[in-house]
Amino acid sequence: MKAITFSLYTKQPLLATSFQGDPNSDVSYSHIPGSMIRGAIIRRYIKHHNLSEVDLESQEVQSLFFDSKQVKYLNAYLLSQKKKRTLPIVRSWFRDKDIELSEDIPNIPAYDFSVYRNEGEPETPKFVGEGFWTVESGCVKYYKEKRRINIHNRRDRTKGRSSQTTGEGEIFRYDAIDAGQTFQAVILCKEIDTNLLKLLQKSEDLWLGGSQSAGYGHTKIIDIQTHDNWNEVDSPENLTEHENFTITLLSDLILRDEWGQYAVIPPSPQQVSAPLTKILESELKRILEDDIQLKPKESFTSSTLIGGFNRQWGLPLPQVPALAAGSVFVFEHIEIAPEQIQQLEAQGLGERRIDGFGRIAVNLRNDESFKIALPDKPKSSSQPQIKNQLSRDIATQMLARLLEEKLEQKLKKELSYIDIKGTISNSQLSRLRLIARQALPSGNCDLVLALLNNLPSNASGQFERAKINNESFKEKLYTWLNNPDSWISNKQELTVKISDIESNLNHKLAKKYTLRLIMAVAKKAMKEK
Structure with a gap:
């Protein structure tokens, strides 16, 4: 079969409305229908030739858009990580209902009951689920489209807001295909028409589906290719x-x-x-x-x-x-x-059939059981890089503030857990606060350590007898100063990121907030006295 293949990248959510959901919601198909693609190309043809409508008696129009013997517009299905067009999940595929695909269980056994059903395996069979599949590296990979749900309210088109008119102000919901996904479309042709290729190449931007004026339906045409011998499934020689x-x-x-x-x-x-x-x-x-x-x-x-x-x-x-x-x-x-x-x-x-309906595969697979798995996680980030140096400097400053805000929250949380017991004079606590404040700009914890090492016996005894959560205040201070990040729990939460720029907790910042913690503990002890 000769074919033209091209990919559609969704720059905005896409609403290809199906008959699912309740009356106050529009639920999109999980794919882009072939009829929708055909309609968009017909509109492009009308605009290109400055027509008000297509001439149905034209031989060119018939062969391009209305003769199923000449051309067929297939549904656009998700494109896999290996750039292969996926297919809808086969309804004879079953799994054990107690085992589901997840990040913790990335692959599970599946069984094709159309080939053979072994009694008792699986014990409680359940349909694999809606989605798409393709074979990659000898394994069946399960793909699922990403969706976005938006809430809207009906408004007066002239006033731009709801009024007292009947029906306006009603709340309704759009369940659409989310932006940032790639679907592959196929146009089967008896002979590849250069006019059809020119229509596809005329512009990258293609608008599909409903509510286009409300921020839906903007897609980008990429990777247009022609094929002299294209098969939707395996070669028929392997299927007899x-x-x-x-x-x-x-x-x-x-x-x-x-x-x-x-x-x-x-x-x-x-x-x-x-x-x-x-x-x-x-x-x-x-x-x-x-x-x-x-x-x-x-x-x-x-x-x-x-x-x-x-x-x-x-x-x-x-x-x-x-x-x-x-x-x-x-x-x-x-x-x-x-x-x-x-x-x-x-x-x-x-x-x-011209709209992609009625596509079939004969003797598709012959495996009684097989593994079905989630696709591998992408290795590289899909986020755009910040190339401008001024923008990177601003982003770095923003990350530093975000990280400090997270540390402030950690400090307040740690302080709320601290319970100080024992007698220690305000003069010793004030001296501790003063030295910690002097060490704060440079993050030099050695200044506080020097204070603790050179305390008179009476003052040293006060720090030792005072308890923080049943631990000597002096020993607790030594632990904090020698291991500045020891009081910070869940350090993985202290990672902030903007685009490709990332910031984490470093030793200098840990020292700074350890000194601030010591100052806060001394102040709390003085207030509680």
Whole structure:
């Protein structure tokens, strides 16, 4: 299959509204629909040719946007760390419900029930979960899109605020795809059209989805490539030797029965209904031009509702039930050639194939069990670097103040825990405060140590008999002065960062705040007396 691939980087949150959530919320799909990409390129075509609307009778317009035999706009799915296009999680994949992927458990065993189900393994099976997958370094990697939830209120467009008009002032929620993520889109072509390439290359900026005037939908087109032989899954030559004949949906599938009704849900999640089998048979016969008899074994499916919005009409599209991406249908083995598999996967099944619906994979995987893992954490920070020296100097000063603020909080917390008992004269405490204040500018703890080492016997006895949390005041002072950071707990919390500049607790700063702690303890002892 010839194809044009390109990546879409979300510079703003993206709202590709689905039919999830309650009436006061808009929940985005986890991917960017092919219909949305096609609509954006059509708008770019209209603007490029200074048209008010497209000429549907034009041969060029038909071949670019409306003929599913010439072109198909596939859904844009998440791009993996290895720059591979991911696919929706297969619904025949199960795990033990007591074991979940997390940072503490980065990989877990998974089982493909469409290949084989071993009784008792796992003991309590549960669907792996919504998301995307790809194979990296021989392991199935699990990816999940990042989302952002924003709260909005309905306002008067003219006044810019809510008024007493009916409906205004209502609170509603957007659950959108978050910014800073990359999705790969694919346009399948019978022949790669240079006009389509020029439309993609015209500008990096592409606006997609709803609420674009409210800070949503700005994406950037990057890494445009053409391919003479592109496959969405493995080469068909590797898929003919399989115990069963399985069809896995790589996108939502819209099917109609012989009476024109939408066919979606089998009688049970583990069975393939006779009407659905008949529809699939007729679709296969139409594409392969061969008499194929399917004998159903089981299925792993889910249903969804498909909708959308037509900007030309200014109206929502009719809601259509469909089989969800990742659904699996298992039939008894049939003889099918690699060329037929390639033809079947290239054309797809069902309706609205031009918008990326009906993408399938035949005999996708043949592993009974495998490991599924989270992607590796990125090694380098995605934060931009501060290159201007003046900006770096300002950022360094800001970090120093932030670090001192954290140390102030640590000092107050430590002081609240200190309980001073015993008799020690105010003159000795004042002398301790005075020496500590003199040592503070340079952070020279030796001045205070010299004081303690040269105390008269009477004064030294007072420091030894006074207790801080059942420990000699004098010994506590020695501990603080010889190990200035010994009183600071959870030192990892004292790391502050702005962009690529980082600041941590150093020995000089620890000495400074140890001297301040000694001054504060002496003052507290005098007040309590």
